Amino acid sequence: MDAIRATHLTRVYPHAPAGARALDDLTLTVPPGRVYGLIGRNGAGKTTFIRIAATQLEPTDGRIEILGHDVMTETGRVRERIACVPQESRPLYFLTVEEAIRLNLSLRGMSRRLARSRTQDVLAELSLTELASRSISRLSGGQRRRVMVAMVLGTEADLIFLDEPTTGLDPIARREVWGAIRKATREGRTTLLTTHYLDEAETLSSRLALIERGRLVLEGTPQDLRGRVQSPYRVTVEGSFTIEELRSFGSARAVDHGFLVFASEGSARALAQEALQRGARVAFGPVDLEDIFLEVVGRRIEDDREEAAAG
Ligand SMILES: Nc1ncnc2c1ncn2[C@@H]1O[C@H](COP(=O)(O)OP(=O)(O)OP(=O)(O)O)[C@@H](O)[C@H]1O
Ligand SMILES: [Mg+2]
DSSP: OOEEEEEEEEETTOOOOOTSSSSEEEEEEEEETTTEEOOOSSSHHHHHHHHHTTTTOOOEEEEEEETTTTTOHHHHHHHHHHEEOOOOOOOOOSHHHHHHHHHHHHHOOOOOHHHHHHHHHHHHEEEEHTTSSSBBGOOOOOHHHHHHHHHHTTTTTTTTEEEETTTOOOHHHHHHHHHHHHHHHTTEEEEEOOOOOOOHHHHHOOOEEEEEOOOOOOOOOOOHHHSSSOOOOOEEEESOOOOHHHHSSSSSETTTTEEEEEEOOOOOOHHHHHHHTTTTTEEEEOHHHHHHHHHHHHHHHHHHHHHHOOO
């Protein structure tokens, strides 16, 4: 059974400017037991989608089922199966780290024994054991964020919503969160993740959806997404070429220490060979998710501008 099945989902906030839809006829299916990445620019509609899926906000139109249950008519059933870290949320101030996590598990109906042992596990996974008896009010921003993630990953929820769980975390803490998410996946749980770190989205997600202005723009495995761009290879070269020469291989532009060229696989290989012959420094490989994002979303922004200028 699908973890999430959204059909023609639309959301218009009260007092939104005429025609502004936070979600616009969004149809999306999230398969179970994997990490699903939701990416898009600021204001694209990611948090709105999560709030609706997590039963915190009603859709204006369309429907959404979570693990086979309709969020509107079976809200209680849905809530039993999910756990959510909202964007910019913080745990209660007056508790200690250990209490905040354990209390959350007990409130969800977990036995005291299990709540205790799962709390210890998740504290260790997220390197919070040393901070276990410290008051939340005396934590740094990143430490608080990790406690929120621990509160949710410690549960036995089948579907976990993580809205930018690693924003503001240091590179080591980020990787600890990745490890805890992977562990949840090994337990057969589904995670819906939003992030602006596209390396993170690509590393963790088995499928991704790119949304822009509330609409689905691209969907698929990271490999599928690469196949959807015009130039699936990137080459960086330093020196020995003029930009005009490079343009015969693909789309080229100057970057900090040389040039960046997007090209077909054949042209990218030809360019790399030519660069080696000339003794230039060269690196080449498939495009990453950030390249795809910039190409696809960038093209849409340009189209919108042209439309606005023409209209
Ligand atoms: N409570 C609200 N009331 C009115 N409009 C809202 C509200 N929350 C969000 N919006 C609008 O809905 C759109 C989608 O917002 P949303 O928070 O879903 O974006 P997002 O993709 O999560 O962005 P970010 O990456 O910045 O978190 C935006 O245009 C935003 O201005
Ligand atoms: Mg958001």
